[in-house]
Amino acid sequence: MESWRKRMKIKGRFMGLCLLVFIGCFLTGCQLAKEEGSAGRYEDRLVGVLVTTEYLDLFDFAGYVEDHIGSFSGGEVQIDGAGEKYQGRLYAELTKEILTDVESGHKVEREEYDFPGVEGIAYYSLRVPDTEEREGYFTTGSDEGISDGHTSLHSSDGGNSVALEGTVYVSPGLGRTYYFNPMYQSADGRVYVTSGSGISSGGEQSEGEALTQTMKADYTVTENGRTVKDSISVQLSIHMMYPPEEIVILQMGEDGAVISRGEYGPGEVPERITPEKDTAYLIVETKKRDNSGRILKDRAIYDRDKEYLEAFFCREDGICIKKQVPIERELPSLSAL
Template identity: 30%
Template sequence: MNKKGYWAALSLVLMISLLTGCRLADKEKGQTSEDLLIGFFVTLDYIGSEDEHGRERGPIYGKEKGDTYQFEDLKGYGMYFKMYDDAVSGVSDGEIRELKITGGDQFSLEGTLYVESGKKHSMYANAVYQTSDGKVYLMPGQTGCSAEFDEEGDALYQDMKYESSEGFKTKHGELKKFSYKINMKSAPNLQKIVIKQFDKGDNVISTTAMNADSIRKQVKKLKNTSYIMVEYYTKGRVERKICEGDTIEYSHTKKDGVIIIKDITIV
């Protein structure tokens, strides 16, 4: 099977497994066909249906963490549909970037998780449900399929479509159809940044170099500075950007290989 065919089959299997899991789940374990699928909790490791003692695990309920949720001590990153003043909105943890929500006959939610290039990565899109009384949970063992790429890979995704048994009532009308897509893309690991301050004559009056593991939270702007240029060093490449505003963005690679964006404040 070629690569394109493999991902098409993977998406189909994920859609079937998640929809079947929602409709056929044992009500004694907490999940019913009336519970609404609101999004994904993406993990880099598989969440099994049994605990370390071989006992079957029930639903893992989430606690609110800002606009998103934390599921016990599980490590992962979520994106969800949420209701605000009778309207639909999309929210995600900060690690999921480029969050997109579209409306119409079918609402869609899409986000991207960036990971360090040159390494093998896997992701598991765990379906997250919401009960009629507002409780949010995921079912261990119902992650569908894993998706992974090796050191040479640069992108993968998992997606699905969902139709609830009851309408999602909003000021836009009664919504029943939703679709979800989570992307994983690789990006180069930041090695260091160099911040250069220039005067009106385009002369460098200050240079500040910082390795990726020792980034300062603040940089002082000199009185004679007209503009600031930032150089981003990755393996075999340098990217230069003019700083606009009072913050400098940079990428930080976490221990699990996920890349997040942080800020340096200009004071």
């Protein structure tokens, strides 16, 4: 019984020490270390990031203490390289969803990776494994919370490079820590995340302030005398935005006269906009309120020939979503055909 109590005390000190280590990592803005591959084998590879507001506690504290109990001295625990194998993994499930176009009724199957029991924003570029029904393929996926997403893919005989960039717009003043958990894919196609570092948005923020995290990894594989070098970088920014309170869409004539005016609450902007006959351009006016309560208005202009216009709304969790609204084009009249 006495031995058990001593082990529990050591475990408590160990967990406290690890917490300090983790906090230190967050405050210094740790970045994922560059990884080098070994010749002739496929490593687990970085493929993206899962952003969470809760720390993913995946380290096996009990297992580490149990296996190293005899090496502790003076009530202190030193974590060495052997602790790497105790870093846990949270595996994703490949889910399928059938999407139906409201107008055409056309159905499309969408596959995405979901992490059970975890609320997060995922952004990744990876390979979906072969199945009996189809060949494998590469895909890029992201949560609706990823705005301004840009994926750059370059392929050559010497290797492949992938660059993911995106922005998550959030309401200021939430006082949250955002954890950037690296997402990996193993040789057998399984996808998982490990615990990542965090960036805090505490204090009073104003619109436009941003926090950015970048992950990078390089891999080198040599087979049959041929060396291939692959690389990936994932850059994601947390960008502060005052929540929109009202969206006004103005259809304007060539002379600057207002042809049509539509006023919408957050999230109520129509799925598509059909310009009036004499509309030359559209103005999207977004009403917001700053930290002092002062009303602000942002305006964006779109030519009627643009494919879509953009409008924001914020979810209950403070994540602001950029909605792309298609601008319908005029169909040619029968006499013009």
